[in-house]
Amino acid sequence: KEMRNKKGIAKNLSNMGLVYYEQGDYLNALKPFFEALEIDKELGNKNGMAVRLGNIGIVYMKQGDYPNALKYYLEALEIDKELENKNGIAIRLGNIGAVYYNQGDYRDALKHYTEAIEIARELGDKRTIAINLGNIGTLFTKQKEYKKAEKYLKEASSLSDSMGALYEKMQIEKTISQDLYAQTQRYSLAYKHYKIYRTAKDSLFSEEKSKDIGR
DSSP, X not given: OTTOOHHHHHHHXXXXXXXXXXXXXXXXXXXXXXXXXXXXHHHTOHHHXXXXXXXXXXXXXXXXXXXXXXXXXXXXXXXXXXXTOHHHHHHHHHHHHHHHHHTTOHHHHHHHHHHHHHHHHHHTOHHHHHHHHHHHHHHHHHTTOHHHHHHHHHHHHHHHHHTXXXXXXXXXXXXXXXXXXXXXTOHHHHHHHHHHHHHHHHHHHXXXXXXXXXX
């Protein structure tokens, strides 16, 4: 502020919003995100606008405000398309798919998850591929299409393994255990994947604890 560096102000406001978000303080997260967005608009910083709009969408999503989440995700998507930012496009498509899923619109959810995967494959973005494969597997589990669900969830789990993505691995294995195999009464497989889920969770906890000690 002292140097009148508006781009820097926007960046720091956004970082403040992220801290509030990580603390689960969603109301206070929105204020700095919106302030940063206004500065980006004033500067014509479209890349910054897309990031801020996406962050605002995520906060609304966490609050269960799906209409607003969709509104801001779509605005972010339009800017990413204008900028030809394929990484941003893939992320927004996955986010939009999640909104549709939570609203019970599985057809549109599947469409957006699939489009996100196609773009992520072009970019070689394994994390986004794994997340959306897992999302599709969860969707098919919800629809009781268990054979399809198993295919996508196993692929997501394998991909998470290949890149050492513990958080994604944990979430996917939890779905495989509790939602897929437990629901289909395949209890030995449910238990097997529950143990994999617990191992990933414990490893993730140890990794985060080590980082905390390091800090």
